[in-house]
Ligand code: SF4
C-alpha cells in the first residue's frame with residue numbers, strides 16, 4: 420500500500436488548460452496513482468450530510484437488534500430462504516412480488532437520477548458514507564488535516580509515524596470487522612452472529628473465515644482503494660453518462676458568473692489605492708473578471724481530486740464539499756454564495772428553470788404502472804398460501820346420504836409468526852369437510868403442512884359434472900385465503 424505523493428498534484432488539477440478529459444484525476448501522466456489528500460470539509464451541506472449519514476448508520480446498526488414476536492424485525496436469510504421485512508415474513512413463493520419491487524426500484528433509480536443526478540452517491544451511498552463520514556474522519560483525527568497527512572507521508576518512519584499509522588489501521592480493521600458482523604446479522608440474525616463469534620466459534624469456522632475475508636476486503640477498500648471504487652468500479656457511476664441530461668440537477672460550477680477567473684489581488688489593491696488613475700485601471704480589470712478567484716479551495720477539498728470548474732465529470736460523487744468550500748470563499752470576499760451549487764446545465768447556460776421533459780414523463784408512467792401492480796400484489800398477499808388439488812387418480816363417489824363426495828389434497832404455507840387453525844368453507848354450496856387422519860389442520864408459524872380432506876355436497880346443488888367451486892380458508896373468524904377448484908359429480 421504505497422502512497423504516491425505527487426507535489427504537482429494540486430497544480431495538475433487546478434491548472435487551467437490541463438486536458439482533464441485525457442486522464443483520470445488520481446493517475447499521473449506516468450500512470451502512477453496520485454494519492455488524494457482532500458482538505459477537511461465544513462459548512463452547511465457537510466453538516467446536513469453528517470446528519471443524514473449518521474441517521475442512516477444508526478438505522479443500519481440498530482435494525483438487527485429489533486425483534487418482533489421473538490423474531491428479527493429485518494432478516495435476509497438467503498441460506499434458509501426466509502426473509503423478514505419490517506416484521507412481515509416472506510418466502511421464495513413471494514418472489515414475483517420482489518421481482519416487481521426490484522423492477523420498480525430500478526425504474527425509480529433511472530427517474531431519480533435523470534432528475535437529481537448523483538444525489539444518492541453523495542448522501543446515501545454506503546461507500547461515500549463510510550469513506551467520508553467514518554474512515555476519513557478517523558484519519559483526520561489521527562493524522563490531521565490534508566497538509567499534515569502529506570507531511571506525515573513524506574516524513575521518515577519514526578516512532579510517532581509508526582504509532583499513528585498503526586493506531587489508524589487498527590481502528591480501520593476493527594471498524595471493518597464490526598460493520599461486517601452487523602451486516603452478517605442481517606443474514607444470520609444478531610443471535611446467530613453472537614452465537615458464532617462468542618458462544619461456539621469452533622462450530623462456525625467457515626463463517627468466521629468468510630467474515631474475516633470480507634472484513635479484510637472492506638479494510639483494503641477504505642484504507643487504500645478509496646475513491647477508485649467510485650471512479651473505476653461502481654456501475655451506477657458509469658450509468659450517469661446515459662441517464663443525465665442538461666436538465667438533471669448536478670453539483671455545477673456557474674461559469675457564466677465565475678469566468679474569467681482570476682486572483683483577487685486587483686480588488687484588494689483597488690480598495691487600498693489612493694491613485695485615481697490606478698483605480699480606474701483596476702476597475703476595468705475587475706469588471707472583466709468573474710467571481711471565481713481561482714483559489715483552488717474547491718479542488719483541494721474534493722475527495723476524488725477533480726476540478727468541478729471543468730464541468731460535469733464521471734468522478735464527481737456529488738459530495739457537496741466543493742459547494743461548502745466555495746461558499747466560504749464567497750463569504751470572505753463578500754460575494755453571493757452559490758458559485759458552485761446544485762443546478763442543471765440548462766439553468767447555468769440559459770437560466771432555464773427545471774423542465775419536466777417527455778423522457779421524464781415516460782419514466783414516470785412506467786414507474787406508476789409498476790408501483791400500482793406492486794401495491795396490488797402487496798395488499799392482496801395473504802398470510803397463508805394454500806394449494807388445493809383434486810387427489811390424483813380419484814373420482815367422485817356417492818355416500819350413504821346420497822351426497823356427492825370428492826377427495827382433495829391441500830398444501831398450506833403459514834407465512835406468519837402465529838400458529839393457524841385452518842377451517843374450510845365453500846362459498847356457493849352447503850359443503851361439509853372432513854379432514855382425513857387428523858381432527859384439525861393446525862399449521863405452525865412459518866411452517867408448511869400437507870393434508871387430505873373429503874368435501875361432501877348435496878347432489879341437488881350440483882349443476883353439471885364439473886362444478887366450479889371456491890373454498891374459503893378461515894383462521895378463527897379471519898378469512899386468510901381462498902382457492903378455486905373443480906368439484907366433479909354425476910351431472911344432471
Ligand atoms: S467535484 Fe465537488 S461534489 Fe464532486 S466529488 Fe468533488 S467535491 Fe464532491
Ligand code: SF4
Pocket residue numbers: 672677680710711712713714715716717718728744745748758759
Ligand atoms: S472555491 Fe470558488 S472561487 Fe475558489 S477556485 Fe473554486 S470556484 Fe473559484
